[in-house]
Amino acid sequence: MGTDPKADIADKLAQLRLSFRGKAEDELDQLSEVAARVTGGAQGQRLLREDVMSAYQLLHRLAGSAGTFGYAALGAEARRLEQRLKPLVEKYPVQADSGPEVPGEETPQVINALTQAGHLRSLLDETSVSATRSTKGPEHLNDHYSLTVADIQVVLCGLSEGSQVFLEYTLSNYGFSVSRQAVSTLSLDGTPGVTLVVTGEDALSEVSAALDAKAGSKNSLKPPLICIGHRDDFRNRYALADAGADALITEPVDATVLTESIERLVSEQSRTVSGKILILDDDEDLAGHYRAVLEGAGFNVHAISNPETVLSELSEFSPDIMLLDVRMGDYSGPTVAKLVRFDPEWVSLPIIYLSSEQDKQVQLEAMAKGADEFLTKPVSDRYLVRAAQIRCYRARQLNELLIRDSLTSLLKHSYIKQEIDKEQARCKRLSQSSVVAMLDLDHFKKVNDQYGHRMGDSVIKALASLLRQRLRSTDIIGRYGGEEFAVVLPECTTQEGQSVMTQICEAFSDLSFNNDGASLSVTLSVGIAALDAFESGSDALNAADQALYERKKGGRNGVTIFHQG
């Protein structure tokens, strides 16, 4: 691989196109041979069902693949001729008691179609617009990038001095990069990563217009705009939405609600919808093309051509969705979909058919056997990516609902335990050191008792949010129980873990929560243990829990490392 991923993908697509062209030339030669035999039939020889079938199959393949490689005109013409032969193929199947021939009265129709197939070769030399585009590379597709909290730039603009000071302090504590700008000179040039603007109600229209103008002149997306407002009634909400606000936070600002809004808007804007896709298509060039296009859009793709390996590949790769060809030599895609569903693990795997089949009835029957969507070949690159994004997004959403806690969106108890076990096994295998931490809010019962359960929930959400913001994207965070959290810090010593968790304790105790004019802050105790020092994940977790207990006894608000004996 070279250094420019787009150029690599463009090279791959160009090579696949060349490979398709070579194969298409062979197929057109075969088609000419069939045509010669069939036209010979008009002069007294027999018109064999087998010949009509092979002409039909050759045209079917070209119709399904040519467009994908940029030969749109060739694909369309092959499709037209394929449709003309289809009724004959269905009426006179190859295996039939009535003999190997097509009756003589049908001959003119076949000859006519195959004579017209003679000019398909000239269409192979026509470079269509889409072919030119695809050899340049998929620059029209979304670039993939993953975000860290430091990449999120929050620009404060058009707010009162008091609000600016409060938001700058609070959002910085959560780890966002925060800056202030004046409305009249607002410029987001030079802010790397993902930018989001927070403004006041009075300045909203002006800020929104400035952002619209900037986005328009650069042909880019307008950054999300959060409005800090005074009133939360329908009319005011409507006016603010109409003026360009993407979210409204009413004063006094609840930091947890604001950071949740930021997280949601950023994740929507960054469009990092990605996922794992397994492609099963016996046409290796087509599968290669889909793979290159989807990889270019940020997906992790595995392509296979042999249906017999599908179950082992599914277990190994564990995809979010599967793209499945409908006809693969002796095998039928719908039947493969059905057998995949025998396994409870894959009952909800989204399956998308990629097929040249245009008959709606056949498509419906295939879907009934266990697929979710039918894409008719040739599928445009953009459409393929969009369909994959939508399916992967939904698959991931469903999975998230299953494994994540609804209050905090962190991993649920059993899933964080599984992750701890996995990381402990990995540490042992590779002789690496990683850390597990148990976290518990201090005197949390008092928070609930004095300020109510809703305030307690807010505090729990704030800690979850802070952990997400402050930890690395490779760290794993779970809600272990009510006000207890567990964190895995891979490739980290206990000293490093202690330092990271101490910073988190400090940042958390600096957060202030508003409650009817009063403000409160809460502290956090943490116990940590080295995963590689124990025989199992649960042993390490118990050790971290003991260290947490020590911390609670020794004054809370801080971090204790587990020591044997």
Ligand SMILES: Nc1nc2c(ncn2[C@@H]2O[C@H](COP(=O)(O)OP(=O)(O)OP(=O)(O)O)[C@@H](O)[C@H]2O)c(=O)[nH]1
């Ligand atoms: N608001 C809210 N409270 C919860 C939730 N889950 C557990 N709690 C509360 O968390 C409190 C935990 O109290 P304790 O286990 O006595 O501990 P503590 O008061 O934090 O004291 P120390 O851990 O010794 O510092 C209980 O009052 C639970 O009701 C939740 O989801 N939301």
